[in-house]
Amino acid sequence: MFFCCFFSSESCDEVLASPLPYSAFTSSSVMAVDFGAGYAKLNRRVGNGGWSPLDSDRYQWLQVDLRARKQITAIATQGRYSSSDWTKHYRLLYSDTESNWKPYRQDSNIWTFSANWNSERAVRHELQHPFVAQYVRFIPLDWSEEGRIGLRVELYGCAYWADVISFDGQGVISYRFRQKKMKILKDVISLKFKTAKGDGILLHGEGQQGDYITLELQQAKLLLQINLGKKFNSKSDSDTLPGSLLDGDHWHSVLIERYRRSVNFTLDQHTQSFRTNGEFDRLDLDYEITFGGMPVSAKPSSGARENYIGCMEAIHYNGDNITNLVRRRKHNLTFSCTESHSFPAFFNSTSSLQLPGRTDADTVSVRLQFRTWNPSGLLFFTPLMPGGVEVSLVEGKVTVHIYVTLGSGLNDGQWHSVHFLALESIAMLTINGDEMSTVRAALPIQIRTGGDYFFGGYFPRTDLSPSQRSFQGCMQLIHVDDQLVDLQSVEQGMLGSFENVSLDMCAIIDRCVPNHCEHGSKCSQTGDTFKCACEGTGYSGATCHNSVYEQSCEEYKHLGRSSDTYWIDPDGSGPLEPFRVTCNVMEDKVWTTIVNDLPAQSSVAAGSRAEDKTVLTLNYSMSAEQVNAVTSSAEFCEQHVAYTCYKSRLLNSPDGSPSTWWVGRGNEKHFYWGGSGPGVQKCACGIERNCTDARYYCNCDADLRQWKEDAGMLMYKDHLPVSQVVVGDVHRSGSEARLTVGPLRCQGDRHFWNAASFNTPASYLHFPTFQAETSVDVSFYFKTSASHGVFLENLGNPDFIRLELKLVSLSFDVGNGPVELTVRSSTPLNDDQWHRVEAERNIKEAVLRLDKVHREARSAPPQGHTHLQLFSQLFVGKISGGQRGFLGCIRSLKVNGVTLDLEGRAKVTPGVKPGCSGHCSSYGMHCQNEGKCMEKYNGYSCDCSLTAFDGPFCNDDVGGYFESGTLVRYDLMSESSSSPAVKEGNSGVLSAVGNLTREELSFSFSTAHTPAVLIYISSKTQDYLAVVLRHNGETRSRIMTIHWIYESVCELQVDHYPTVSYTLPEASDTEFNLVKTVFLGKVFETGQIDPVLIERYNTPGFVGCLSRVQFNRIAPLKAALRTGVPSTASIQGVLVESNCGASPLTVPPMSFPFNEERVSRDGVNRDSAIIGGIIAVVIFSILCTLVFLVRHMFHHKGSYHTNEAKGAESADCADAAIIVNDPAFTETIDESKKEWFI
Secondary structure (H helix, E strand, C coil), X not given: CCCCCCCCCCCCCEECCCCCCXXXXXXXXXXXXXXXXXXXXXXXXXXXXXXXXXXXXXXXXXXXXXXXXXXXXXXXXXXXXXXXXXXXXXXXXXECCCCCEEECEECCEECCEECCCCCCCCEEEEEEEEEEEEEEEEEEEEXXXXXXXXXXXXXXXXXXXXXXXXXXXXXXXEEEEEEEEEEECEEEEEEEEECXXXXXXXXXXXXXXXXXXXXEEECCEEEEEEEECCCCCHHHCEEECCCCCCCCCCCEEEEEEEECCXXXXXXXXXXEEXXXXXXXXXXXXXXXXXXXXXXXXXXXXXXXXXXXXXXXXXXXXXCEEHHHHHHXXXXXXXXXXXXXXXXXXEEEEEEEEEEECXXXXXXXXXXXXXXXXXXXXXXXXXXXXXXXXXXXXXXXXXXXXXXXXXXXXXXXXXXXXXXXXXXCCEEEEEECCCHXXXXXXXXXXXXXXXXXXXXXXXXXXXXXXXXXXXXXXXXXXXXECCEECCHHHHHCXXXXXXXXXXXXXXXXXXXXXXXXXXXXXXXXECCCCEEEECCCCCEECCCCCEXXXXXXHHHHHCCCCCCEEEEECCXXXXXXXXXXXXXXXXXXCEEEEECXXXXXXXXXXXXXXXXXXXXXXXXXXXXXXXXHHHHHHCCEEEEEEEEEEECCCCCCCCCCCCCCEEECHHHCEECCCCCCCCCCCCCHHHHHCCCCCCCCCCCHHHCCCCEEEEEEXXXXXXXXXXXXXXXXXXXXXXXXXXXXXXXXXXXXXXXXXXXEEECCCCCCEEECCCXXXXXXXXXXXXXCCCCCEEEEEEEXXXXXXXXXXCCEEEEEECCCCXXXXXXXXXXXXXXXXXXXXXXXXXXXXXXXXXXXXXEEEEECCCCCCCCCCECCCEEECCCCCCCCCCCEEEEEEEECCEECCHHHHHCCXXXXXXXXXXXXXXXXXXXXXXXXXXXXXXXXXXXXXXXXXXXXXXXXXXXXXXXXXXXXXXXXXXXXXXXXXXXXXXXXXXXXXXXECCCEEEEEEXXXXXXXXXXXXXXXXXXXXXXXXXXXXXXXXXXXXXXXXXXXXEEEEECCCCCEEEECCCCCCCXXXXXXXXXXXXXXXXXXXXXXXXXXXXXXXXXXXXXXXXXXXXXXXXXXXXXXXXCCEEEECCXXXXXXXXXXXXXXXXXXXXXXXXXXXXXXXXXXXXXXXXXCCCCCCHHHHCEEEEXXXXXXXXXXXXXXXXXXXXXXXXXXXXXXXXXXXXXXXXXXXXXXXX
């Protein structure tokens, strides 16, 4: 009920642009009439197949007028039809008014969309942040090298409607309650606003008891104040200031959700949570709540604050649609939003705007408004005759070249006005219209203007040298010679000139909102970046993420520290602040001591009434959460309590209600005393059976007129510490009691010593996916005698995070390609000694630290890190594919400040043991894919030279991505003779020699394009072997194996499907004569080839991924990619190495029993006892799919296709076709669509 428009997010995917008329599309220019903007509709071929501008540069744009405001959820682009014209990257602007454009932002940056790499394929982007607009502009940034800018576009979304109300600063909307007073436990308030003013009241409500709620703009930031029942005191109100630059005349959405004292405050999808001040849970308001300003009846103490000037829409208050109510009651309000008259210009460090002025005049008069985060920059420069005048920003102050300075702190992102006037020999400078502070100075020269004014940058090579050369920020309302400059004429090329200036928009970004500086550190910024001040926070790093303190007293002991008071931070980078504890370091133990403020032997005073109990509250030197962090990680905790009594009972009897109890962790009551345990309502003497009176279980329960004591240790650590003691028997005449609660003492650190031993390369532990969207940190200790191994990995698509021992390296992908950090140690890391690894990735940088000595850092890309999307489980000890397993011990593994329970998982996982303490016959099974196990003195290794795989276990896919026209050629025989090109045994690359009667070919591929040649093997004769994709092929990932069992029989296997055999005709020649060359991706053969095959399948060539290519004992693709190994392989075109995401082909999944309950909704089996995983690719039809196998013989030529079963013509997919042909296969098809673990 709080949405402003009538659509659901599930159905908001309508086509918006294609139904529009030609006139709804406009552009900066067109190359010719038939290249017009109206032809730029997705998948349309009218005109010349799309829009192309006259010039291909970054000043071009294509605009779509949706005729009304729409909700935009997705966009798509295409190149110009059947041409070499397309756009590779673009930006998106949007507006309600065809002016004051707003750039689309994502991850706190102006977002650049990746677009097209050919003219036909459409590229669609789902918007992370949908927006509402009537006008949308596409700004091409990069385009085809072979052609020019070409564009066809589509917008997806749905209709949007909301009542809009305009506020002029005079009137307000008053919403009167149905009752005179409202006591509100829960509030939900939502609205949208846009304004060009930085100050004003959006809503206000107040009550007689001091309750109030106010939402107010202050210096273009939003201030929410809520108070529940105390005197009006602005200095102690619950308030928050989210957002920034909210006066840009763009729409912003607000949602306030309050339940009791808990508040969620959301501005433009960024939520802050806080607790209100006040003593109660209900918000008591009188009469009304107002929107747009303060009510007439507001208390004088509320202050004289400005009313709101701007627009609001979709105002909802606790279920009531305020805007709709106002419209129905026909109030004298304007139900439309006036168009903005500002025409801002956005400057970067390479921008310059040149405007004309009067020549040879005796007056310089320039007036403008600017906003920036940079402390220094050139506002404008004008040459004089002779000399020049420069007005710049220097360290946040406006400075004229003759060293006149005025103002301070002007780099705060707010709009500021500058007026410079030089008349004859007098100069005047005024800031923000304050005439009282105008600075006047005499000029040493007589003013004679040169006629040109340069704003934001001055780059001509002249003798003039301004101290500042550029400006980053925005300017508007520029006046030259007392005339307002028409920047729209500048944009149209009719006035002045500009370079790299974005007109009619202000794209300045507040990089400190949301604040990425953590743990209370202060954020400061420039136009390009931000930085965090970590001083005094207890944290360090680019975002103040890493604690500078150790996690426990145990860790200080192992740094050689003695007993003392130390700062500790149990959760590292987590939300808990560091705190001080006393560390008592002993020979066998380390005690952590936390004291409270209750003096020993504190007297317990009686209440004012007999039925009242006395409550003694204990305060510790830290928060309850910090104390709980200590007890949670400790092996053992204890706290001494003593109750000294004189005719004052303690627990009475086990069958009765206790007179006294204590409150511990979680505010739980406990009815046992020191020396006893949970569930036993006794004191220590009751356990030991030596109480003063055997009828009772506490000394004090004897109710004697003499001093007695019940004392002992509370040792159940999940109940500690003691936060309150409630004493009930001190109101009787003559009753006295004294209470002692000692410090909390804990020893041991389960987190610091939580360890697991990985005994085989295949052993691993797995944990839930950790959250790493904007930042992640990992720390742990390890020791090993191995030189390589993967510590941990978490995968996404295509993102991943991996920590690996090479020396020590951190690998991760954030959408900008893989980045690897490597830290080198001066001593070997496989010395079986403990080493500490700390890895962090945040929005500014990635950092890897080793042993707190070695450090390597890599800054984030200029556009910033994208959100790291991970979905797989976190694998510890190896990567999910099974390669490069770690041998050794890992302990104290923390992810985002949370310690993972290695020991707990190790207890139920084969191959991994909790805690830390001839080779091929035992480990030869790990050499996969026919890799050969090689004995070593201290282990083993796998020789992969005769396989199509790499890696320590020969199971790293070697593959490559083929672009259009790319081919790999591997010569088995020289062109000039019939001798082998490469002899057996040379660097492990074996050649098929001469005439073959037995061949075996296997490979994996993935593509979205047909037809294509996958592999072609030629000969000196007419014989050849080819595998091609047909037009009707289903193009998904495939693993294919083809081999001849004997001379006239061929077997074909695709993925996990049963092997299919073919028998050659009896008249066929069974020898493959004079095998010459293997081609991958495309055929480029000068000898005899099948012209039909080439004509149908060789153009444009294979586009996609090939991997695991092996022909007999040759791996041609691996030979081509491994340039250090001599071979006859060559590459034409662009081949990028990639594993293609191929899955290992092992035992078919149908041979395993399947338990439906053990598969989660995403189809992934999470059984922790399983060591490896195989993805059985979901396949559509061998027939519908792909494979066309041809073997052409010298005496007889024939084409051999995949087996077309009866009924396959009508089958929807390969699975269906196989079912028709083989009823026995019915039960295994569903299993082939699951993920399997062995």
